Amino acid sequence: MAIDYSLELAAIEGNPPLKELDEIIIKPMVTKPSRKYQIVLAITTSLLIIGAICIGITFYYGIGMWGNNQPVAWAFDITNFVFWIGIGHAGTLISAILYLLRQQWRNGIARFAEAMTIFAVMCAGIFPIIHTGRPWLAGYLIPYPNQHVMWPNFISPLVWDVFAVSTYFTVSLVFWYVGLIPDFATLRDRTTNKIRKTIYSVFSLGWRNSSRQWQHYEKVYMILAGLATPLVLSVHTVVSWDFAAAIIPGWHSTIFPPYFVAGAIFSGFAMVSTVLIFIRKIFDMEHIITLDHLEKMNKIILLTGSMVGYAYIIEWFMAWYSGSPVELFTTLNRAFGPYAWGYWIMVSCNVFFPQLFWFKKIRRSVPITLVIVILVNVGMWFERFVIIVASLSRDFLPSSWHYYKPTLVDMGILFGSFGLFFTLVLLFARTLPVVSLAEIKSIVPGAQPSHGENQHE
């Protein structure tokens, strides 16, 4: 068996001339939107509006519009927050970690994944703010000298969260924008429309594609990737501390950080796959976002899915091994208590179905992949739901046990966040190049000097 592992997958199929690549990638930006696109956009914006109305209701009447009540003080709000933050992780992973690992196949999907990171973090950012009930007081989280002479409590994981998420958002945005600058230059020089030209000129900052610029640019890109890598791992770690630092049984556990990070990457890749499968179809980009890409992503989903499954098993082990009756009760309660349905949805979607990706046939079948990744998304949402709601609903005091039920407003805000996310994704797909022009051009066959010195710079 002579498999050459040093051989890279071709990042794009065929050998299209550079001009044609430009055409394909820019096409969605300059052609009229299709009927399908308009219908989908109409659906997502309606969801968005429903969400906005529900948030308005929440602001006006207060948090009482939600199903939350003691002891389930965190429910849909924080579930959605953790879910969306998790979705965001795939983007940075693809664009930073795979960049440092020199995985060239990332180029086709990196831009899209980064954009999804930003949108997902935007969706996530809404929830902690609205769940305080008085969002206009969120400014107190910023350490500024105020008339109360009070500072945020830097010892609290919730404040760490503020720093982690806002840093993550800023860094992702900078990273994304740095990648976009050369593309804006390309767009600026292609367009004949005056308004577009002005906009692109402003955003391209007058970039000139000069080798003197490229040299610093590549260095900075690498530095940013190097900084984003520990950052992305830290963000979900900090999110997991929101739980692990509390003493609620089922939360107070050292396995949380790695468990959450694996889960985040898992759900993020599933979401990226879900969206890309549609995008490559709608915009005819099947040979830029290829089947090989999807297969590679499926492999990562398989890996991280197994890690998540391992974490579930360890939870059972620790429940028994810790010798703490409370821990054991919580674990049993999750699997067989009132929220057992959520637990089993989570286990089946996250552990069983992704295991099908061991088969190459299934990994390379687009429809089956689509079904599985959507199930993974569902499963990961339920994972957070089970962790948060099932643990809180039965805490130390049996007299205050309470079965949480979401209200219509809860549901509306959840769907609204999906509306926001997909609306932004759809708008992005038509206003910016969804694949990095400069990066994709640099890896087509024959794009680099043939005598190949510094092949891996």
Next chain:
Amino acid sequence: MNDGKKLFGVAALFDTPDEILKAAKTVNNAGYKNYDVNTPYPIHGIDKAMKLKSSKLGYVTLFFGFFGASFILFFMWWTLAVNYPLVIGGKPYFPLPAFVPITFEFTVLNAVLSTFIAMIAVVFNLPFNSHPLHDSNYMRNVTSDKYGVVIESEDPQFDENKVNELLRSLGGKNIERIFYPEQKEFKVFQPRFVVFLIIIAIITSVSTYVTLNKLMYLPPFSFMEHQNKGIAQYESTFFYDKREMREPVKGTIARGFIPYAFTGVTDTNEFYSNPLLPTQKVLKLGQEKFLTYCSPCHGNYGEGKSRLRGFFPPGPTLHSARVIGFSDGKIYNIITNGQNGIMPSYAYQTTRDERWAIINYIRVLQRAQNPKPSDFSAISEINKESGNASN
């Protein structure tokens, strides 16, 4: 053809990466300094061909990363341990492990932003949309699929014919002369601009005014003002006596309450003597309590001229021979029980120790009005000492 415009440089396009690599090498070896290579994407090995020094931006990241880390650590220490020390969760004021996450996040944030800004603004000097290369045919090609070299006229050995020849010999196509754009001058204070400024000023001030003075008083932002609670001094619609402020239930005993054993005894001195010595600490306490509770009627120095004169029966001077002659126990009795129904009891407001401290302080006030000669010498002694100390 020149139209009097200034020549920026001569540019040529190439079709393949191999050609551009060779061109870059040759141009560099020919000794040109002010030239540039523009490619649609970074070409491997071009920095070697152009003999570029490697980027120093990493040092910016390093410096600002360290700066961010030390700044935020210092900041958290200052806020939580110095400016407003607060015990949280039984942790020390400076719990280093708990500060690690934020230190890390801030380090990354600072490093990323500074590197980005350093690259864009300092190294590249962007935004720079008026660069002569923009809008040239050359630029349109190198941002798409061609590779180009431009040799600038500022180069010391620039000679247009020679440069043309060199580029042609390398196989360059579309050789193009690029000119500086015409400078357009704009007056700073055009009427339109002034109007624009005025409009901006009006909009910001009106919106600030409306937000701060109107919007913040609308529900739900005014939630702090309208709360379902009783406020002292307001009329109650709920209690039968229409008072929001409630009295303690009959028979309530305050914590630490000890019944006063001498009701009816006017001079308690035979039972009681001042347990506190007139130390500085006691006098400070006495002064504070005197100024709070007694000075409104008796004046700041006990002189009887008070700021509440006319509102209440005037408090007499505490420097009268009468009061000087009072024993400490008698004054204690007056503070505790009041006198003649017009000097109120201060038993609720002051603890027993505070009452004794007040008495000590009153004694100091009295002595200050009638000092003994020895006091003067003591004072000059003190002044001398402090004078020596400061020299």
